Amino acid sequence: MYTPKYFQQADIPEIKEFIRQNGFGILVSQHAGALMATHxxxxxxxxxxxxxGHVAKANPQWKSFQTATEVLAIFQGPHTYISSSWYNHKNVPTWNYIAAHAYGTLKVLEGDDLYHSLVHLxxxxxQASANPVTAEKLSADYIRKAMQGVVGFEINIARLEATYKLSQNRDRESYSNIVHELEQRGDEDSARIAEAMKKNHDVLFKP
Known part of the structure; x- marks a missing residue:
């Protein structure tokens, strides 16, 4: 993933926590010379x-699992447009975002390993449901029957990369203006980017 030095996130525990909080990803693999991706x-x-994770057995991407030498999992966090009218100087508009890539090798999960993977997921x-469904409520037999329609997998992570593009290349005044304008918007992504920028403020602009 191309990441200018301003926006590189090298804190591995931070990247892992980001992945935990933004677990709906994109699995990318290659089969017979073609790229395939599943959300x-x-x-x-x-x-x-x-x-x-797992994919539906009707999804042909699982056929790449036996031959892929490397797979990529992409995780997207908040992202939002940044207007150049928020700077104290003339410059182009841009887009702030947080994203992580996990690269690794994949193996297929079967039997109890697949069962426990489905249950844990x-x-x-x-947990956030008012009346959460548990494995006991569905029954083990029901889950094992459902397993026939999916292909489970495990990725052994070889390396992690992350971009936290949060206006780190702006001066203090423009940076504060961007945070203020994002907080005025009222949408979730803008609020989350503003919050991430506020966490970075004291590190970027030490007293």
């Missing part, structure tokens, strides 16, 4: 070294 939830392991996202 799916991916779960990062507790140690942060592996990603687990469901439990993670059911």
């Amino acid at each position: 799916i939830p991916l779960e990062l392991s507790k140690d942060g070294d592996k990603l687990r 469901m439990e993670k996202y059911e």
Whole structure:
């Protein structure tokens, strides 16, 4: 991933936490000379070294799992337009965003490994539900029957890259103006980018 030095995020624990909080990713692999991509939830392991997920068996991308030497998982966070009218000087508009790439090798999951992967993923996202569904409510037999329609996988992460493009190349006045204008917008992405910029402020502009 091309990332100018201003925007490089080298803090691996920070990148892993970002992936945990933005787990709906894009799995990219290659099969028979063609690139394939699927939008799916991916779960990062507790140690942060592996990603687990699954695709529908009707999705031909799973056929690449046996031959792919490397796969890529892309995670997108908040992103928003930055108007050049917010700078204290003439310059072009741009786009602020946070994104991470995870590269690694993939193996297919079957049997109990796939079962536990499906259960863990469901439990993670059911926590926010008013009446969460559990594996016990669905029953193990029901889940194992559903497993016949998917292909599970685990990615052993070889390297992580992340871009936190948050106006780090702007002066203090323009930076503060951007945060202020983003907070006035009222949409979630603008608010999240503004919050991330405020966290960076004291590091960029030390007293």
